[in-house]
Amino acid sequence: MGTLIAIGAGIAVLTGIGAGIGIGIATGKATEAIARQPEAEGKIMRNLLLGCALAEATAIYGFVIGLLIIIMLK
Amino acid sequence: MMSVCPFIIIWKKGSGHLSNLSKDLSEALTIKTAFSFKIAGHTIAVSESVVVTWIIMAILIALAIFLTHGLKVKNPGKKQIFLESVMSAGYNLFYGILGDNGAGYIPYLLTVMFYLGFANLIGIIGFTPPTKDLNVTLALALMSIVLIEYSNAHHNGGKKFFKSFAEPLPLMTPFNIMEIGIRPLSLCMRLFGNVLGSFVVMELLKAVCPLFLPVPFSMYFDIFDGLIQMIVFVFLTALFMQEGLIDD
Numbered sequence: 001m002g003t004l005i006a007i008g009a010g011i012a013v014l015t016g017i018g019a020g021i022g023i024g025i026a027t028g029k030a031t032e033a034i035a036r037q038p039e040a041e042g043k044i045m046r047n048l049l050l051g052c053a054l055a056e057a058t059a060i061y062g063f064v065i066g067l068l069i070i071i072m073l074k
Numbered sequence: 075m076m077s078v079c080p081f082i083i084i085w086k087k088g089s090g091h092l093s094n095l096s097k098d099l100s101e102a103l104t105i106k107t108a109f110s111f112k113i114a115g116h117t118i119a120v121s122e123s124v125v126v127t128w129i130i131m132a133i134l135i136a137l138a139i140f141l142t143h144g145l146k147v148k149n150p151g152k153k154q155i156f157l158e159s160v161m162s163a164g165y166n167l168f169y170g171i172l173g174d175n176g177a178g179y180i181p182y183l184l185t186v187m188f189y190l191g192f193a194n195l196i197g198i199i200g201f202t203p204p205t206k207d208l209n210v211t212l213a214l215a216l217m218s219i220v221l222i223e224y225s226n227a228h229h230n231g232g233k234k235f236f237k238s239f240a241e242p243l244p245l246m247t248p249f250n251i252m253e254i255g256i257r258p259l260s261l262c263m264r265l266f267g268n269v270l271g272s273f274v275v276m277e278l279l280k281a282v283c284p285l286f287l288p289v290p291f292s293m294y295f296d297i298f299d300g301l302i303q304m305i306v307f308v309f310l311t312a313l314f315m316q317e318g319l320i321d322d
Contacts, residue, residue, distance in 0.1 A: 046171075046309075049305070049306065049309060050309065050310070050313060053264065053306040053309075053310060056264070057260050057263070057264055060263055060264050060267035060268060060271070061263065061267075063267050063271050064263060064266075064267050067270070067274075
């Protein structure tokens with residue numbers, strides 16, 4: 001049972017892959033955009049922060065689910 | 075000497091580690107009661123997060139009184155210059171998002187920002203951060219969604235407020251209604267998950283290698299992540315408000 005719980009929690013944390021790819025793409029594009037138009041840095045950073053926060057939410061959900069699995073099924 | 079190399083420690087602790095960990099995790103998740111008192115036969119338990127919030131309130135009120143004491147128009151002191159630069163930076167950040175229509179909501183957002191900043195950083199001096207308690211983040215998220223919907227209804231009037239649920243297409247109405255529930259849920263889970271996540275990672279690091287290794291990670295997880303989450307929370311609230319505050 002303990003192994004299964006550990007595997008389940010591990011699978012739940014795989015959501016981090018999506019968040020990592022998403023934040024990576026967003027940051028790469030933002031860097032390109034700042035290189036092209038350095039004067040728009042403030043606006044770009046603002047949107048980047050928003051996008052990262054939204055992309056990161058999936059990873060957080062995965063983490064919360066993993067935690068719930070460990071604690072509820074123990 | 076052993077604790078310098080993390081792998082030896084993991085190998086030594088072996089398979090019993092997971093059960094200890096889950097015990098530690100559930101201990102970290104439970105909300106401790108600081109003290110309880112009785113009123114007319116009912117026992118009222120005051121949790122630790124409430125007490126820490128009182129401490130933060132005391133710090134913020136003391137700071138407010140100290141910093142606003144003796145403000146001058148001519149020859150401002152260092153204290154006043156610091157205060158003015160911080161406040162105008164915060165004000166301009168939100169003014170850029172909300173514009174004239176939402177300028178009245180900026181003091182609330184700044185208050186939440188200062189509270190969250192202190193709440194996330196207070197773990198450094200040994201208190202339990204109140205944002206690790208799901209009830210605190212849920213209350214903040216509910217306040218945010220009430221403010222978002224109120225500002226929309228107040229600016230646009232009742233008829234236009236209800237009409238805005240059927241935009242851009244009438245087909246989208248169920249999703250727009252669902253958003254009222256999803257937005258505070260995601261705001262609350264994001265803050266809670268980040269603070270708890272960094273707490274758990276730090277506990278794991280301390281268990282694996284208590285020497286030197288936690289220091290740089292603590293800089294990231296305790297300070298940087300806490301400040302980022304503070305900005306993200308108020309920032310998202312302001313952005314959601316902005317949608318309802320635009321003049322057509």
